[in-house]
Amino acid sequence: MSQPLHRRTILKCIVAVAASTALGCPEKEPPVEEGRAYFPQSVASGDPRSGGVVLWTRAVDSEHPDADVELTLEVATDEGFTRRVLELDGLRATLAHDHTLKVKVTNLQPGTRYYYRFIVEKDDKRLGSPVGRTRTAPAPDSGVPVRFAVANCQDFRGRYYNSWQRLLQLDEDLDFILFVGDYIYESDSSVVPSPDPARNVSFTDPGSAMPRSVGGGTELVANAVSNYRDLYRAYRSDPFLQQVHARYPFIVTWDDHEFSDDCWDAHATYTNGRADEFQPDRRRNAELAFFEYQPIDPTDAPPGAIDAEGVPRFPDTRIWRDFTFGSHLRLLVTDYRTHRPDHLIPEDAYPGTVAMDAAVLASLGLTGAFATDAFAYVNIDAFPERKAVLQGAYVQLAVAAGLAQADAAARAAAAVRGNLALAYVNPVLTAAARPGAGPIDPAGQPRGLAFVHLGKTDLFTRVGARYVVIKDTFDVYAAWLQATSGAQDALGQAQEAWLLESAESAQTWKVVASSVSPTSMVWDLRAKADVEPASVRNRYYYSVDQWDGFPDKRRQLLDGMRERAGGRVLFVAGDIHASFASVEHGVPALTAPAISSTAVQEEAGAEVEAAGFPPGSAVYRYVVTELETTFREGNPGIAFVDTEAHGFTVVEVGAQEVRASYHLIPSSDIRVDYSGRPEELAARFSRRDFLVQPGAITAA
Template sequence: MSQPLHRRTVLQCLVAAAASTAFGCHDDELPVEDGRPYFPQSVASGDPRALSVVLWTRVVDPERPDADIALTLVVARDEAFQHRVLEKAGLLARAANDHTLQVKVTHLEPRTRYYYRFIIEKEGQRLGSPVGRTRTAPAYGANAPVRFAVANCQDFRGRYYNSWHRLLQLDEDLDFVLFVGDYIYEADSSAVPSPDPARVVRFSDPGSALPRDLGGGRGELVAQSLSNYRDLYRTYRSDPFLQRVHERYPFIVVWDDHEFSNDCWDAHATYTDGRTEELQPERRRNAELAFFEYMPLDTTEAPAGVLDPEGLPRYPDTRIWRDFIFGKHLRLLVTDYRTYRPDHLIPEDAYPATVAMDAAVLGSLGIAGAFAADAFAYVNIDEFPAQQAVLRGAYVQLAVGAGLTAEAAAARAAALVRGNLALAYANPVLVAAAQPGAGPIDPAGKPRGLAFVHLGKQELFSSIGARNVVIKDTFDVYAAWRYATSGGGAQHALGEAQEVWLMGLLREGASTQTWKVMASSVSMTSMIWDLRAKADVEPPTVRNRYYFSVDQWDGFPDKRNALLAALRERTDGHGLVVAGDIHAAFASVEQGVPCLTAPAIASTAVQEEAGEAVEAAGFPPGSAVYRYVVTEQEATFREGNPGIAFVDTNAHGFTVLEVGPEEVKAAYHLLPSSEVRVDYSARPEELAARFSRSDFHVRPGGTIDAA
């Protein structure tokens, strides 16, 4: 979308024109002294292309906290800055942008390493930032392999960036680092105690943050204001290992949910699971501006010079999806899963008894016979006023217990406890209430349909049965029906414009690069718990197939299959998906397309998260459910999805890919999750010994083989 130019943008464009042509080295200039204290977040580079790259820094001057600060940028071919290609003074790190500065440098050479630094002048001294190193992409036709690391999910609170430390130890010869989301987590450290005060997140203006009730008397503050989000980036970028990785490699970054709000969609948060309305457009815009200020991005392929974060479109006009060409063999398609996606298909506040697909719908689809059992019986509860009154009373009691006022609970009960309701939910409530004249309703002769309870929804306000742990087989039926009746809109995760862009790049003749790699913030690997044949699982009603998380692509199964088909068919078998989000390492083939999911840098491993969830659901360690879903989680995932070639759900780390003409090599570097709270900064040899490595070959046509 075009944006109107204002005076500030025009001035910056003038500076940009000068920056792209200013060269020179002066023999009589003052030496550059170490000025690291003035650059507390160091330097970074990003979005490398064959002829350009974006360079970034943040500068602070305690004597001028509210003033714009002039900097000089120097770029050279050598670390000693003897062979300079650019030197430009008078670049302003503006107070309005938290004293961050991004400069796009153009007219560079392909596949060339450059060194850069920013300089501030103070009292006759020239004080330099740490020296950054970056590299441009290979020329379009260059027949050379491309190597990059995939990383994601780096919770800072009480954790150490041992994975970044290990990447630095390896000193990999990388073209870039692809970070696929959750660069920050939006919360402070209230709910995550840390014995190390250096690994704590605090807001400088806590009064502008949003309180979040975690239940059980626990709470935390989550970022809401621009100041809050800036605090997060400042804190995360204070880590010395993350700084050094940014100093060494250019990054290509896309956001996931935590850069704004957990499990978000559009501008909606999900903290209250439907108890309150959580449309927060201003909060979303604040989150985006801080992201644009702190990430070196070239989302609009802007001209050379200073880039203005405030000049970028923000919600609802945001666009961060973009593509990169690296030589002859890689076209990287960076997608945005969060900004345009619709709500989760099962509402968090869905009344479990509500019938979503009635007998007429099932009949029209020709599948009524599959749901003939009494478990799928429903009635029009309006025809049973005594039972309806009991169910409404139970709803009010549950809703008030969940935090609603009595008035709000009564209003919801009146709106929801009506019409077609499933007896699978209603009858147990009626039995428990034991009200004379309002007993359970006989399912004999009643119509059959699918209600939210049949999809796994058991509680009024919960992510379980909505975003997590849904019954796969019934969910797939419901999802397909919603997909068909909405013209695909119910599962349009990428939004119309982005999908048109993506399909255009995948069309025949649109790109000559050997491999088309789609970067997705959330995993394409289908993660299924199949408990159907587990005779020791109690109660028997739990013996189903479950999607572990429908916040990721499993939640949009029909759209997922359509995208995978396009990647498979339009790339001559040379399509690949790389992703993150789930805090586990996966390599799988989905619908003929290899899908690689990198483990988290530092966030809680999925095995630990699943253990907490399963215990909270009433299945303690020692129970069969806990054993299959937690203790034997990896085997259970493999049983549920035979396409999984590799899985590790209890490790942190990163994945290094090498894309060549014949195959893609993938190396998973993994650290046991128990080590994330151990500081190895002074013990590099011990850290190296605790990492393991698993290597795979990805070949055309959708095969993944262990090396």
């Protein structure tokens, strides 16, 4: 709930709003002196509307770190605060919320630049925060173009925010910055500490964090609300991020790392199915810190201080919201993570399990498509000797993956039964070489689709479940699941209905902010004769954690948005740590590069090597060295792709068209500190410009 305003505050507000000029004060106020030490994370603004904005700070008195800090907020139309339009006193940055404070200011003028500062009184002095600059949205009937930057994925650990430094250099005239997720990463720096201590992340209460085995070591991931607050404090210690927040209002949505990597609902995915990872308390802790540290107003709070504790959290979370910027832009900010279902292929799925049997394929008219021996299956219960061999192999693999013997045996009994695909069963039986338990002849056996046919060849793995999934069989499986259970409903019914309805609004362009990219990222190895073994020559989705994991729902949403918006709809996204400009089902999509997180080309290399295809192999060449070419071949709708660079995208929305500029720096520079070398930094950046029109993207 909002904090009550003092009577003097209310009177000042009335005077300020009525006059919109300098605030007359009956007494001469002492000057505001520099008080930077009280505001370690500086100031920020966000969620700008034509009549208001949210202002944020964090204030700490180092002499009394456990005490609340009383603050005054001043807002003016000039940087010297001679034309003040608002003054609020009696505000409190409370210890209960990590000394953060958010204030919703209303009754402002549309399309107007404002300056703001927070003031703490100490020893008869008035000590001020850094001065922030913000801008309200233009009036709904204003025909002015709207400019904003799209950014995402700013891993802090051992990296530098060169992209933010470059944006500040350019001094772009922006209405706002759209941040589409992964503002923080939930891990500390235990496994790979930075040689620069200032770029490390640690937890003040490590005992409340969760240990996670990764890369041959153990890192800590945020669990308690104090852990998540530690992350925001560390990330906001960066001077360039602070300056960007102080210069432009932000509109923010989250992706996964604000809670947990590749999350869905309140489920983490660290163990790939080895353990139950439903973590609602952890999810609520993550959300509370997010609401404390982001200048966001998801509930349309009344004017005044916003109590983060009063913002609904899981399972009642709602951060999807829309903004109107003049007559040309309706911005629709979506939430892909909170309401989405599980990934369609379970990480702990037994590869041999038949997901679609002969009867299902026949009902869909697909019997002929899967008629070869590769899709034969048997009821393994009719082969007890072989079943015992398979269960023994399962136990061995599960124990090697970290399960206790008893747990592994119980899972083996539950998984190794019923209809199993010979494409998985027979290689296991062959390797076991047990007398009387050899491979089973596929002749005369029914045909079906198992998880092994989708690319899953191991237990408890993300490969073949969330990443590197065989496209053609996955599409069949995903369509069947959607038709029978609605398993692709990523946004939830209420959010989806809102999104489609909003497409009919009066603004010229509808821009949809999605944390994950709608661009289809396909590796097509079918015609690559030098790829060995031949069984690898398939089409693959690189990541089905993104919209590729819900292909039918993506098509349905894009078609619906395009039709309702008269073709003038654009998606902007992030997450994948690469730059894309593509047209998907007639809808243009712009995916901004990561600010600093590991480029997708490097991540793909790690995945491919782990799968047994080292540098020099044909598979490695096509899906790492020549990744951009492979993506283009797999999706002819891609107009531009850069899988190696970092940066940001500037978008300008006008009456007839949208212009987009990609500002890119090589990933090799992400661990180089250019803070004292601005000219060198500028020389490292390149720019690519594009023109977006209904259903089309062309180079500009």
